Amino acid sequence: MPTALTDLCRHPIVQAPMAGGASGPELAAAVCQAGGFGFLAAGYKTADGMYQEIKQLRALTDRPFGVNLFMPQPSLADTSAVEVYREQLAGEAAWYETELGDIDGPSDDGYEAKLAILRDDPVPVVSFTFGCPSRAVFDAFAKVGTYTVVTVTTAAEAQAAQWSGADVVCVQGVEAGGHQSTHRDDPHADGTGAGLGLLALLAQVRETVQIPVIAAGGLMRGAQIAAVLAAGASMAQLGTAFLVTPESGANPLHKQALTNPLFTHTELTRAFSGRPARGLVNRFLREHGPYAPAAYPAVHYLTSTVRKAAAKAGDAQGMNLWAGQGHRLAREMPAGRLVEVLMAELDAARAALGQDRGAAEPDVTGGAA
Numbered sequence: 001m002p003t004a005l006t007d008l009c010r011h012p013i014v015q016a017p018m019a020g021g022a023s024g025p026e027l028a029a030a031v032c033q034a035g036g037f038g039f040l041a042a043g044y045k046t047a048d049g050m051y052q053e054i055k056q057l058r059a060l061t062d063r064p065f066g067v068n069l070f071m072p073q074p075s076l077a078d079t080s081a082v083e084v085y086r087e088q089l090a091g092e093a094a095w096y097e098t099e100l101g102d103i104d105g106p107s108d109d110g111y112e113a114k115l116a117i118l119r120d121d122p123v124p125v126v127s128f129t130f131g132c133p134s135r136a137v138f139d140a141f142a143k144v145g146t147y148t149v150v151t152v153t154t155a156a157e158a159q160a161a162q163w164s165g166a167d168v169v170c171v172q173g174v175e176a177g178g179h180q181s182t183h184r185d186d187p188h189a190d191g192t193g194a195g196l197g198l199l200a201l202l203a204q205v206r207e208t209v210q211i212p213v214i215a216a217g218g219l220m221r222g223a224q225i226a227a228v229l230a231a232g233a234s235m236a237q238l239g240t241a242f243l244v245t246p247e248s249g250a251n252p253l254h255k256q257a258l259t260n261p262l263f264t265h266t267e268l269t270r271a272f273s274g275r276p277a278r279g280l281v282n283r284f285l286r287e288h289g290p291y292a293p294a295a296y297p298a299v300h301y302l303t304s305t306v307r308k309a310a311a312k313a314g315d316a317q318g319m320n321l322w323a324g325q326g327h328r329l330a331r332e333m334p335a336g337r338l339v340e341v342l343m344a345e346l347d348a349a350r351a352a353l354g355q356d357r358g359a360a361e362p363d364v365t366g367g368a369a
């Protein structure tokens, strides 16, 4: 039987999987070695690419770690909206002297091949994003002793994950950097304010499911981790906080932008990938976000050449700069040190809470004692 997630590491700190190169073996190993829980991101990788990273991570640490998979997405019935977007992006391609990408990349992200590898050579934890696998998948992982996590953005998604057989849900608030892990992408929800903040969502999920919960979204300091643990989470998952560490494989322009005062805020956008994702507001997001179609991953492939060319040209205004709402609080320090600092802050917050409570304890004796 799988062990509880909290038994797999010393500290209640999870380093978020971050597809696109940020969370490779080096970052995950540093976090695991420091007593946190590290994740590899298999999204956008081939099954073999994922397996190579697993082997590299095993060579760097003997601590437990996780692998994150993207759930396959329904294929596009109609690509005309993407073709319109292609025309709208023509100026970008010309500016960066490249062609727009071919939209016929794999929509299933090598899901079955990745599952087969993870069943044949099990890892301690597998997490799923953009949907919930079938009960058969959970049963197969339980059989090989792998603990399973499903990322959720609503209480209903959490309930579906529990019913299907997930061991844990990762509750992702709307503050979170990168893609929202919504199970069914609904363009009608865009701009409606339907996405819940972490503390509001966490309370709902805690009252809906019985399985343990990981909390993610906007967490940058130990005191915030104390808050989500007090609100019923078993662990806190941080992405943006780890993006700026030297072990993160994020592009240096991306790392610099996170704390550059030029980038004042983040927004959810479909501009780069076709699915809502939170990034720093830059020129590309501002110009194309308003009309980008709901067409993931076609738009991801369409814009990939432009994003790469912008990075090569050293132009952060044409790149996807994923970031959570807390980005200005990012601290550039080694990942292991960041785990230590967060733990010291968490301990201080817990101590402060205990002291205040002691000082403010009401006189229940009515003054008779």
Ligand SMILES: Cc1cc2nc3c(=O)[nH]c(=O)nc-3n(C[C@H](O)[C@H](O)[C@H](O)COP(=O)(O)O)c2cc1C
Binding pocket: 016, 017, 018, 019, 020, 022, 041, 042, 043, 068, 128, 129, 151, 172, 175, 176, 177, 178, 179, 181, 216, 217, 218, 219, 237, 238, 239, 240, 241, 243, 322, 323, 324, 325, 326
């Ligand atoms: C650059 C980047 C890439 C991400 N890629 C993934 C991913 O591949 N899989 C996933 O489940 N979540 C991914 N996320 C979301 C994180 O798991 C997590 O929900 C988020 O980072 C938490 O919010 P924070 O960034 O404010 O800490 C990504 C986030 C960032 C910033």
